[in-house]
Amino acid sequence: MERRKTHMSLRDKALAVRENAYAPYSNFKVGAALTTEAGETYVGCNVENVAYPEGTCAEAGAIAAMIASGESRLTEVYVVADAPLPVSPCGGCRQKLIEFGAGDVVVTMATVDGVEQKMTLSELMPGAFTEEHLENT
Template identity: 45%
Template sequence: MNAPSLSDDLLQQMLRAALAAREQSYAPYSRYRVGAAVLDELGRIHAGCNVENAAYPQGWCAETNALGHMIMGGGRRARAVLVAGPGPEIITPCGGCRQKLREFAQPTELLVLAADAGGVRQQWLLEQLLPASFGPDHLRSS
């Protein structure tokens, strides 16, 4: 596996976007604020935050919101996602978000970065977090 590389400048831009989004989080129940930044195929960064709901399953994850912003902005492929939590534990996308990310990226190509206010703490390819995944290519007719 050859992980895609991002410049330090681009990583810092993604981190700033995710941390700024995290500040806008609506998390009155868990108080666990998350921000995410998705880098699309055109090099644009789309940010999102988690939005909780009193009916817990109805909330939105930060990655889901960032992907929605990407789609609204005309992006269709995710190159990287940076998820910023409060620390000190390393945060990764939940299972549902991993599948949502899979919809817009090849598992061997999507870089997933875990960060907090101190910077990027760890990184993976989506394939490592969602092995043997099911995706759009499974539904294409042959």
């Protein structure tokens, strides 16, 4: 009997990794999954710390996994949390995402119940600070 690999969607992967989030203080678990130009998928979940500013966002974890694997260009992002409305990436993660993705990259923000909102990186981060700002340095 041949076993087939089950294709998991970005949503499925984000939901699955969300379960691994370390969120004992806020109990607000977030999962993120991104796809790269090479077609690979990387995931991340939020990791809290008792010193709140020292935590790590799910999107940052997925980006770190992508970079650690030798890739640097993302083409799609999916973020999911258990909230009444889709949760957008924080400002810091928006800046991180724009570093590795073009303005037309679609970011899907979702609830665990399936409510989704899609925006491009340019819509999420108008006026983003980019390498073009450093051309005279």
